[in-house]
Amino acid sequence: MPTRRDEARALFRNAILDAAEAVIADRGFHAARIHDISERARIAVGTVYNHFRTKEDVLRALLEERSEGLRRELMPVPGEPESFEKKLAVRLSRVLAYVDRHRSFFLVALEHGLFGAASATAEATLHGKPVRQMASVKGAIAALIQEGIAAGALVDEDPARLTRFLTGTMKGFILGSLQAGLPSIQGETPVIVDLFLHGAARSPARRKR
Amino acid sequence: MPTRRDEARALFRNAILDAAEAVIADRGFHAARIHDISERARIAVGTVYNHFRTKEDVLRALLEERSEGLRRELMPVPGEPESFEKKLAVRLSRVLAYVDRHRSFFLVALEHGLFGAASATAEATLHGKPVRQMASVKGAIAALIQEGIAAGALVDEDPARLTRFLTGTMKGFILGSLQAGLPSIQGETPVIVDLFLHGAARSPARRKR
Amino acid sequence: MPTRRDEARALFRNAILDAAEAVIADRGFHAARIHDISERARIAVGTVYNHFRTKEDVLRALLEERSEGLRRELMPVPGEPESFEKKLAVRLSRVLAYVDRHRSFFLVALEHGLFGAASATAEATLHGKPVRQMASVKGAIAALIQEGIAAGALVDEDPARLTRFLTGTMKGFILGSLQAGLPSIQGETPVIVDLFLHGAARSPARRKR
Amino acid sequence: MPTRRDEARALFRNAILDAAEAVIADRGFHAARIHDISERARIAVGTVYNHFRTKEDVLRALLEERSEGLRRELMPVPGEPESFEKKLAVRLSRVLAYVDRHRSFFLVALEHGLFGAASATAEATLHGKPVRQMASVKGAIAALIQEGIAAGALVDEDPARLTRFLTGTMKGFILGSLQAGLPSIQGETPVIVDLFLHGAARSPARRKR
DNA sequence: TATGAATGAGAGTTCATTCAT
């Protein structure tokens, strides 16, 4: 049972993470000064350090939180459709809705390996210490792929490759859509699913989608 | 006709860029100190500044150079196959060979928007000044997509979306393969082309590839 | 009502300005490193930057402060003598006492235009940004001259010229006395006033003063 | 007899000094880069170092040259008037004509003690090494004062004080006039002489001059 | 001797982190 004190702590923690998300999304991790973050949260710099050991820890906590959010959206939910394609669409749609809710920060999050494959800069920034939840996201995606293979819905290709293909496709659409300023990335779900499953080639069977 | 002096200049410039590529790939842009770069190039710090105005300019020059390299590999070459699929495979193969030649730096380059969609950090780092050649790469990819559509080889979808799909797929495989430590990304070409064109869904016609 | 915190701020600010005055007087502005100043004030370098935006700003603040001090001494004070000569003597005496209190820094201050006419170096150093209070000093001197003319005590010459004459005379004595190491410049007041008013020519009426 | 080689050397030396005068007058000594000077002289930086040991030496040579020029103008010339006042006027006029010929540099020269009393900055810049000819200028002025005292034309005051008074007056007018942008400082000679000799006080005998 | 690129010590400034209040 959380005490009043615990609740206060959580309040501060959240305020800091919100501020950090906005500032880091805006300027990138390196240009984001702790001072900026504390100012946006309307608290003192020292207070940030009462809740996080280092600036880097703030970023890591943020990534944990977003990873956890993503992972949740990727998990099965009661009442999901049976067919893999529909299930994929449903889950992807939830994921992209989540991305839409944290739009700008995802530019940063992706760079830091949210779907796997962090940049060198990111690695250096986090001193190589892994973000726990990030592994779960990868795991959840890999599990989804496995499911598809097991169900016979996906080609019997090396799962690692299919995972790269799926994350690449998702990232391509997320980044592209953010950059293009699309109001909703979630809206792209059908296209993404279709391209991921059936590719970009024209075939007699698929005229226009 | 380049004089001896011009040659010397180019020599230094290249040495600096090579050193910068290695150091930045290794530690990321921010952790890479000019001092590290000059040390690796076995020259003095000041010499770096005789060739580049700022540290940021070194990165930009590097991105220009790699972009230009990529663009070149994407351009048509005499004697290319007629069919779009084969042409795509040939070009992609060349591009990936280039990536293989500059493996580790591509982790950095991608983050800085080499195929479009730079991260917030990258934007901040470059102060929003665009890397000229990077636009050409995007253009070359878009042109390739257009070609495919015109030839009737690709679905009649919004070209911007197909571009996101292609770049996403490429980036997914490049990053994934780098991270996995695959010896050659070029070797992935057939899989990439196949997935891009025909998707990941199992179909009666495609058992195993 | 100044809070404890405001007092602390002022304490630091003064310590910095005192240290800067000493160091700059000793080595000149360019040779004075921020590190020297902070060391003399027994604080950290960063602290200097918590109180002043740039090194240049420290100098400017110092000049403002000394200018303000000078201006104050030049202002009328209740109970001053009526006659212009005596009034001039009284004010000049106050001014020179102030100079005595900040002896060595005045070498720097004069060079930076404390009585008008900054050197090229000074202009460049301050980036042409004017020191507000310095204008007031010039104004106070000009006012004094005007007063003398109006009172019929000074020749009816172009006031700008008389101002140059007065400031030149003052600066000549200040610099000369400082260089000669005179213990008190204030003690020169009578000579200065006499020479300023009656010149250096021998006349039947003035044997020795 | 100067050989062709000597002439060439002198040509370079002069070109450098001319360029240095202009650049230093414009930006002050510290902001004047050797590179700027060599560029203005249309020669290479290295060449400057073939003629002067250090940047500081260039300044010193410049000051020597201007000091020597001033000293020359202060020396007696055949056919000068007998009366001290007229002699003073004649010499001062020559000096001010020289100043006019090197207008802007004098802002710098004065600061570096051309008439005595260098600023702290100047002392630091020249590392305390004296400029030989500068002593001669002071000597020539002191001699002039002595002459006036001996002739009974000046009050029997401490010569050092009268020297400070004269140099102060001259510097006041030079700086003031330069700053005011007067086209000719030489034209001020009569006023300067009059004020120096008879002061600024109105007396029954002197209505308007 | 003129050249101008290479050199590297040095300086100003920033900002994550600490800690007394």
Next chain:
DNA sequence: CATGAATGAACTCTCATTCAT
């Protein structure tokens, strides 16, 4: 625990000087 000023290591960039050509 919140505060925010103090701290000082670290980093980029400058520029007087050198030296191979």
